[in-house]
Structure formats: C-alpha cells, structure tokens
Amino acid sequence: MPPTDRIRDHAGQGATTVAAHRARRRLRADRARQLADLLRRQLLTGGFPTDTLPHESILAGDYGASRNTVREALDLLRAEGLVDRQPGVGTVVVARKYPHGLDRLMGLAETLHEHGRVTNEVRTAGPTPAPAPVAERLHVPPGTDVLYIERLRRLGGLPLSLDLTYIPLDIGTALLGADLENTDVFRLLETITGRPLGHAEITLEAVTADAHSAAVLEAPRGTAVLMLERLTHLDDGRPVDLEFIRFRGDRITMSGLLRRSC
Amino acid sequence: MPPTDRIRDHAGQGATTVAAHRARRRLRADRARQLADLLRRQLLTGGFPTDTLPHESILAGDYGASRNTVREALDLLRAEGLVDRQPGVGTVVVARKYPHGLDRLMGLAETLHEHGRVTNEVRTAGPTPAPAPVAERLHVPPGTDVLYIERLRRLGGLPLSLDLTYIPLDIGTALLGADLENTDVFRLLETITGRPLGHAEITLEAVTADAHSAAVLEAPRGTAVLMLERLTHLDDGRPVDLEFIRFRGDRITMSGLLRRSC
Numbered sequence: 001m002p003p004t005d006r007i008r009d010h011a012g013q014g015a016t017t018v019a020a021h022r023a024r025r026r027l028r029a030d031r032a033r034q035l036a037d038l039l040r041r042q043l044l045t046g047g048f049p050t051d052t053l054p055h056e057s058i059l060a061g062d063y064g065a066s067r068n069t070v071r072e073a074l075d076l077l078r079a080e081g082l083v084d085r086q087p088g089v090g091t092v093v094v095a096r097k098y099p100h101g102l103d104r105l106m107g108l109a110e111t112l113h114e115h116g117r118v119t120n121e122v123r124t125a126g127p128t129p130a131p132a133p134v135a136e137r138l139h140v141p142p143g144t145d146v147l148y149i150e151r152l153r154r155l156g157g158l159p160l161s162l163d164l165t166y167i168p169l170d171i172g173t174a175l176l177g178a179d180l181e182n183t184d185v186f187r188l189l190e191t192i193t194g195r196p197l198g199h200a201e202i203t204l205e206a207v208t209a210d211a212h213s214a215a216v217l218e219a220p221r222g223t224a225v226l227m228l229e230r231l232t233h234l235d236d237g238r239p240v241d242l243e244f245i246r247f248r249g250d251r252i253t254m255s256g257l258l259r260r261s262c
Numbered sequence: 263m264p265p266t267d268r269i270r271d272h273a274g275q276g277a278t279t280v281a282a283h284r285a286r287r288r289l290r291a292d293r294a295r296q297l298a299d300l301l302r303r304q305l306l307t308g309g310f311p312t313d314t315l316p317h318e319s320i321l322a323g324d325y326g327a328s329r330n331t332v333r334e335a336l337d338l339l340r341a342e343g344l345v346d347r348q349p350g351v352g353t354v355v356v357a358r359k360y361p362h363g364l365d366r367l368m369g370l371a372e373t374l375h376e377h378g379r380v381t382n383e384v385r386t387a388g389p390t391p392a393p394a395p396v397a398e399r400l401h402v403p404p405g406t407d408v409l410y411i412e413r414l415r416r417l418g419g420l421p422l423s424l425d426l427t428y429i430p431l432d433i434g435t436a437l438l439g440a441d442l443e444n445t446d447v448f449r450l451l452e453t454i455t456g457r458p459l460g461h462a463e464i465t466l467e468a469v470t471a472d473a474h475s476a477a478v479l480e481a482p483r484g485t486a487v488l489m490l491e492r493l494t495h496l497d498d499g500r501p502v503d504l505e506f507i508r509f510r511g512d513r514i515t516m517s518g519l520l521r522r523s524c
Binding site: 131196224227 | 385458462464466516518520
C-alpha cells in the first residue's frame, strides 16, 4: 500500500471515529428529548404529587434509558425552567403551567378561576385614533377614536400575560369607568352591551420575546411567548374586541379537543 | 439654601432626568410593540402584496407614530426573522408563516395542501417498550411494544416540525410498511384500520428550543417552538396515536374559531 493511501486510510478511520462519536451524541440527544417530552407531560398534569421527581436511577429503570440520557432529559426541563436540582432533595418541580381552555371562548379570570385570582395592572387606557388594520377589523372608519388598553395580567401576583386591546369607543367609554383591574374585559363587554359574546377568531404563534416585553413580563431575556391574536364578536356578529396577547410560555398551556368531522 | 440642600437638589434633578428618560424609552418601547403587532398581522395575512413594506415615513404617517417608533417596531419584526432590510429596496418580508387549522382534526399535509408538498424524513421507526405514561394513554399494558416514529417534516423542502409519535403495535406494524415519507400518519391510520379518526385532545405550549432540537429544525439557537401534544382517537374512541410535535415558531400559526356557548 503506498504511503498516501495509508495516510488516507488513517484519516478515514479518524473520520469514522468522529462520525461514530457524533452519531452516539445525536442518538443520546434524541433519546433525551423523547424522555423529556414524557416527563414534561407528567409535570404539567401533576404526575409527581410531591413535586419531587424520582431518583435518576429509578427514572432510568422506568423509562429503559441510560443514566446519561436521564440526566440530559432533566437538563432540558431545567433549561425550560420547569424543574430545578436541589442538593439533598433531588429534582423538584419549580414551575406550574396553567391550562387555558381552547374549547370555549373565555376570559382569563374565568378560565383560571380554580387556580387563583387574576389581577390586571392597567398600564394604559385611553382613546386613540384607529390605525387602518384595527379600524377594518372593528368595522369603524379609519382614524375614528377607539379605546386602547394595555394590561399586565397576573395570577396570584405572578405575571401571566401582557394584553393589548382595542375596543370601539361607544362601548369603550363605559369600560373606562369600570373595574378593569379585577374584571375580565369579556365580562365587562357583556354587562355594558347587555348581550352575550358570540365567537372569536384566534391565531396562536410561538415567538421569542423581545427584551422589553420579557422585562415587562418579568421573564428571562429570550423567553418564548405564546402570542394570541383574538377578534371577539358579540352574538349579533359585531366585532367589539381586538386583542394581542403575549402569554409567558413557561406559565400557560392551551388545551382543547379537536374533532375529525365538523 | 445651605450647600447640602443645593447638592440634594442637584441630585434630585438628575434623578428626575433619568426617570424621565426611562419613561420615554418605556413609552417608545410600548408603542413599538403596539405597532409591531399590527404590522405582524399584515405580514402574516399577505397585507403587503409585493412583500415590500411602505417607507418608514409612510408607516409613521399611517400609524400616527414617530419615525423612531417605526424603526424600533421594524427592528422587533426583524429580530423575529419576519422582515429584513435590503439596501436600496427597504424593508422586505422574508418569512412566511403557514396557518395550521385549529377547528378540525387534520394532518399536516392535509391542512397545508394549498401551500405546497409536505415530505417527511423518517429519522427513526421501530418497536419500543411503552413507558408507563405512553402505555396508559394508548390503553396498552406498560412495557408492551409500541411503534415509535420520529419524523422531520418539511414543506417545500423547509423544515416545519419535528414529530415524535407512539402507535399501538397492532396498527403500527402495518404502518411500518407504508409510505411514511409522503403520507400523513392520520391518513395511514384511517386506511389501515378502515375507520375514520374521531377526536384528539391537544395541548399547545410555547417553548424555547434546546440546542439539539433547534439544530434538527435548522433554526437559530434559542428559537421559539410551538409544542403540540396530541392524543388522537378513532371514531370508536380507541386512542391510537400519541404525538409530541415541535413546530418552528417562525413558520407556523394555529388559527381557529372559538364560541362563547358550546
């Protein structure tokens, strides 16, 4: 074998070792993600009643995984802020996510009433000329004043969401005098108009929070937020409430039931 | 006025100036977010037909905002990867988000058929002993083999989601021989069982992607993903498909309609 080939051969072996090492790492990362997803589900549904996870060796046995994979899975959940390691105690659940219903149109206080009290810090509330896309959706002439409200919403004192709300001024004026700090806008709309709400078109997105939004939500920089855009109509079809809501990703889940046939 | 008071007074003025400066910055950041949300909506619904945004001065006029606020709003959208600035052209739309329906239970290829072809890179497919939480949800004894599939799903070649799927083995065995690369699992399930799907329980979360998941999805580190956990049942109620899906936050929106009364 000529020397160049030997060199090539050697390089080839090196490449194989590197490739094998990478493949092992990839496999372990894949398994860690797979296990983290199963554990996340358990965490979110209260599957660890004492809020302490079983020891790594028990998890390894239960899930047929290596200790390294278990450790990597717990690291993923820790990076998401769901668990933490406490010396002498083990891995404990530190975050709780609250389930926001996706099956029925409900306000935040309404949907979370069993989890605690929702309070709203009103950051801004006042008339503003409706920009064209707002006017169009609320069926008012562009430039007409609408009520703009900005609220930081908390559950049991912890920031949950930052809500930007546009409401036609004929309804909005009455809203300005209402108890916005302790009442869902949905409930106020129904009281003011004397009609039930009908339906809402919603769009959900996952977005990385900008620095300012993260600061307002008291969340770490770069935190993931669940963005909800929602246009709510009265039961007679009139659009009355356009909202842009940023939920802290580590505090909210949206749950619902989908059917195959309508 | 004694000298100490003058000093205090001076310090007080400094503090006021700093506070006023902070308040202005906060106000501008709030307005930038408000404007960014309106522009995001326009971007996502094709409101800029040429994929070029109007000049900053026009946006400033249209939205009654200062040029600085417009610039800051565009920076927010750029940080999200939705727009980019091109010298001599202006601000252009660079990302497209595809709407995944929330009203009916549909597979990815089905819901996105008008947007392009969905292809699936099968990373893993084979039997694995069901961990307890999987066994419980799929109504099989713990430790029984179930089919585990891992797919990277693309639309028109671009990664959209990473799907981890568990299926009872009596159905899963037939799935293994099917064209998983080009067909939704939903469609295969209906073909194999000869029954339509019935309903699914879903949970949505916004999560910051771990480094490995981001790499698989070819997304930037720290990217926001829309996590969907979904347990799908046949029309006779049998649970047949447990999935953990990570959608790239910058490529998918979920849209639907909620009603106030059920």
